[in-house]
Amino acid sequence: MNPSSTLSLVQPLPRTKRIPTIDILRGVALLGILLMNIQVFGLTEASLDQLVRGPHGGNYWLKTIIHVLFENKMRALFSMLFGAGIILFLAKNRDGSGMAAPELFIRRQMWLIVFGLVNAIGLLWHYDILFHYGIVGILLFPFKRLSARALLVCALVVGLIYSGKNYWEFAEQKQKYEKYQKVVAFEKKTKPDKKTKKVKLTDDQQEEKSAWEGLVKGNKYDKKADYAEVVAMRSDYATVWSHQLPKIQRMEAPFFYQIGLWDIVSMMLLGMALFKWGFFSNQLTTSEYSMLAVGGLLIGQIMAWFSLPASELEITDFAKYISTNVLPLAEVSMPFERAFSAVGWASLVVLLYRLEIGAWLWRAVGAVGQMAFTNYLMQSVFCTLFFYGYGFGYFGDLKLYQLYFVVAEIWLIQLVFSVVWLQYFRFGPLEWLWRSLTYGEWQTMSISSQPVQQATPALV
Amino acid sequence: MESTTILQDAADNLKPVLSPDHSESRHAPQPVAKADRIQTIDLIRGLALLGILMMNIPGFGFLGSAFRSVVSKPGTADYFAFTIVGTAFEGTMRALFSMLFGAGMVLFTMNKKEQEHGPTVAEYYYRRLLWLVLFGVINAYVLLWQGDILFYYGLCGMLLYPFRRTKSVWLIVLAVVCMGINIFRTELWYSELRDNRAGYLTAVQLEKAKKKPTEKQKEAKEAWEKFEKGFKPDPKKDAKELKAMRGDYGTVFTHMIPRNSGNEAYGAYFGSWDMLLMMFIGIVLLRWGFFSNKLSTSTYATTLLVGYGLGLPISYFYAVEAQVDWMLHIGPTVDNYRTVPFQLYDIRRVLLALGHASLLLLIYRSQVVPWLMRALTAVGQMAFTNYLMQSIICSLIFYGYGLGYYGKLPFHQLYYVVFGVWIFQLIISPIWLQYFRFGPFEWLWRSLTYWKPQPMRRG
Numbered sequence: 038m039n040p041s042s043t044l045s046l047v048q049p050l051p052r053t054k055r056i057p058t059i060d061i062l063r064g065v066a067l068l069g070i071l072l073m074n075i076q077v078f079g080l081t082e083a084s085l086d087q088l089v090r091g092p093h094g095g096n097y098w099l100k101t102i103i104h105v106l107f108e109n110k111m112r113a114l115f116s117m118l119f120g121a122g123i124i125l126f127l128a129k130n131r132d133g134s135g136m137a138a139p140e141l142f143i144r145r146q147m148w149l150i151v152f153g154l155v156n157a158i159g160l161l162w163h164y165d166i167l168f169h170y171g172i173v174g175i176l177l178f179p180f181k182r183l184s185a186r187a188l189l190v191c192a193l194v195v196g197l198i199y200s201g202k203n204y205w206e207f208a209e210q211k212q213k214y215e216k217y218q219k220v221v222a223f224e225k226k227t228k229p230d231k232k233t234k235k236v237k238l239t240d241d242q243q244e245e246k247s248a249w250e251g252l253v254k255g256n257k258y259d260k261k262a263d264y265a266e267v268v269a270m271r272s273d274y275a276t277v278w279s280h281q282l283p284k285i286q287r288m289e290a291p292f293f294y295q296i297g298l299w300d301i302v303s304m305m306l307l308g309m310a311l312f313k314w315g316f317f318s319n320q321l322t323t324s325e326y327s328m329l330a331v332g333g334l335l336i337g338q339i340m341a342w343f344s345l346p347a348s349e350l351e352i353t354d355f356a357k358y359i360s361t362n363v364l365p366l367a368e369v370s371m372p373f374e375r376a377f378s379a380v381g382w383a384s385l386v387v388l389l390y391r392l393e394i395g396a397w398l399w400r401a402v403g404a405v406g407q408m409a410f411t412n413y414l415m416q417s418v419f420c421t422l423f424f425y426g427y428g429f430g431y432f433g434d435l436k437l438y439q440l441y442f443v444v445a446e447i448w449l450i451q452l453v454f455s456v457v458w459l460q461y462f463r464f465g466p467l468e469w470l471w472r473s474l475t476y477g478e479w480q481t482m483s484i485s486s487q488p489v490q491q492a493t494p495a496l497v
Numbered sequence: 498m499e500s501t502t503i504l505q506d507a508a509d510n511l512k513p514v515l516s517p518d519h520s521e522s523r524h525a526p527q528p529v530a531k532a533d534r535i536q537t538i539d540l541i542r543g544l545a546l547l548g549i550l551m552m553n554i555p556g557f558g559f560l561g562s563a564f565r566s567v568v569s570k571p572g573t574a575d576y577f578a579f580t581i582v583g584t585a586f587e588g589t590m591r592a593l594f595s596m597l598f599g600a601g602m603v604l605f606t607m608n609k610k611e612q613e614h615g616p617t618v619a620e621y622y623y624r625r626l627l628w629l630v631l632f633g634v635i636n637a638y639v640l641l642w643q644g645d646i647l648f649y650y651g652l653c654g655m656l657l658y659p660f661r662r663t664k665s666v667w668l669i670v671l672a673v674v675c676m677g678i679n680i681f682r683t684e685l686w687y688s689e690l691r692d693n694r695a696g697y698l699t700a701v702q703l704e705k706a707k708k709k710p711t712e713k714q715k716e717a718k719e720a721w722e723k724f725e726k727g728f729k730p731d732p733k734k735d736a737k738e739l740k741a742m743r744g745d746y747g748t749v750f751t752h753m754i755p756r757n758s759g760n761e762a763y764g765a766y767f768g769s770w771d772m773l774l775m776m777f778i779g780i781v782l783l784r785w786g787f788f789s790n791k792l793s794t795s796t797y798a799t800t801l802l803v804g805y806g807l808g809l810p811i812s813y814f815y816a817v818e819a820q821v822d823w824m825l826h827i828g829p830t831v832d833n834y835r836t837v838p839f840q841l842y843d844i845r846r847v848l849l850a851l852g853h854a855s856l857l858l859l860i861y862r863s864q865v866v867p868w869l870m871r872a873l874t875a876v877g878q879m880a881f882t883n884y885l886m887q888s889i890i891c892s893l894i895f896y897g898y899g900l901g902y903y904g905k906l907p908f909h910q911l912y913y914v915v916f917g918v919w920i921f922q923l924i925i926s927p928i929w930l931q932y933f934r935f936g937p938f939e940w941l942w943r944s945l946t947y948w949k950p951q952p953m954r955r956g
Contacts (some may be wrong), residue, residue, distance in 0.1 A: 142620070143655075175656075
């Protein structure tokens, strides 16, 4: 670090000051996210739904268990930690100069948006979250001063909006169904035309009928489309690119506006609140963590199992799902269910860390978390190269359970790589790039050039 | 180096002198007192604000599909109005508005001193923008104006902050990059359109010769036909639209939901370049003293000549020739133009916007119509209020829960409404500012930003 530089007062945190539990939890969330992402990296979404529709074998149970235990929860935890990171970043960089911290923060977020675009449009991972995190972080910047309680209230409100939007979507579908029912009843009552042997419908009726039929068709397995997708994904880079581009744009524009925004904002706000209470920094008592672990997982898991039949029915028999349900249970409860489970998982991890159960493992996971940005992008690189056509082209080829050999392999690589890398360097390679871009000057990378400090616990 | 001194100059010139009447809050960042406002910035903003209504009014009260009959009858008053607006104004007022928004960011953040404790200037800035986003959402979903821009300005403004000290050269480079992205995306879209058109033509030929087109050609044909359908008259759809827009509040509200959410979702993602580009240019122009009336008369005159001299011919070609062709003969137009003529859009906008602003400043300098300039300045000072007021007035004139004039006026008569609103705003703004320090919505916005009711009455 050049001491004469204008930014010398504001610089990356030396490693000894890092909060180990935050890194560990981030590592857990990062590795956990791959459990869900691998399914979409390796298989078509239509074929994943087929597991629910078809005879329930081992793959179905594997998918279901992962769904109930981890789906949405790991992303929730990741978002919470990102929210905590906002406060951490802004707090540690403020040295009275005032301007510097917000400025750096916004720059950092804008580079994150750029990295997100690279991950999506370059590496072709359409479920990229960095782009979204970049934007949401900027939106939440003025919330950093709120009290933990106010942040919790905000998180609740946003969660309710999210839940309400999900309900709204369901209500619209139900409305379509009811209109369709009326048209069908009309068709039955009315005598058909002699020539065409069909009941003549008005334009409105025709529209209402096809609106619902389109919805049902979209929820059915389309073998041809499924096959076409596999073929496209196993092609060269240009083909995969043009195949993925509409998906990417859908994720970054309408999906973000309708769903992603609320999904991420609610969890980041909750994370900011929890951070202010010291939840992530291992500051609660053991009994508090135990209560949160048991309570969170119990409530979250009960809600998840309870809403499972409805969400399966939505896949197996969409018409029945819409007609028999009053409330889209799974969708409406999801914003809260996953918060409970995520807090439960996090508490459990902190407890295990505290009790020094599997201490070596937590050290490695902490290293993964410290290099979360590198590892997140590395997952995109590995998985796209393994599954997409311009790499090994295994897309659509593996059974669901086989995907988890790939997951285990990647976990192992990332655990080992992170520990080894941090032995020699202060940051992960992409963290280094990101920081250098944010601070506008090359950051010192190697450990040896730092003043002598105690090595972090992660490396002892 | 040079640009930083210019910036410093600008900042010095713009430094507020705190007026004594609110000395108790001297240390906290606060709104700029009236005396410190740069008059000409308000003046230009006033022009942009009134001008924007010319482009917005069809969105409030004119059936979109009726444009085709407007452009198909040269010589009529409707055609005349369309040509004037399309040639001289379309896009330019929004450009000026965006430029001044960019300049406003610099003024807001540079004018305020950091305090030792409490929120930073950046926090105020971002709070302000978050409220703006919310106002935009209200403008769209409550006042039911589908062409709202506040939402996008709020979001784009958030990206602008780290660029307030960036050297002017780099800002211009960024503006060019934004323009390039726009052009590139349009080019991608257009080349796909041309492919579809070509596929359609071969497919039709093959079918005539009783041969089977390939799967790809079939797809292209379908895509083209779907696209072309949007250009054909659809009386049923029009009737539906008219009925919905002339319905009660609930009907218009539900009718607008998909439109608003579509606009906001895609507009922010695909359309931000359009605004960011102008905002970057606006910051540079502010530093050069363009908006604050600091340049020489000959500079403004040259800008005027170059802006209009290049801008208007492009504009005539773009707005009249190409656009009319596009609306009336989409097929042959796509066959004829290798690149879509709308690629000149942004260049033309910048040129004309600079021309308009220079003309206005020259008039201001010559002091021919001081009363009009004062009124326009007042309109600009209350731009936020006036912008929302346009939504309120126009929706009440055109939508069913108001007077229900939607789709009833011929195109040129829309501009009678525009003149009416202009005169109203030109009169009411100076009167209001005689008694109050800010416009009513400005007051609300400021009070929310500083989270404390602001003094409103003039002492």
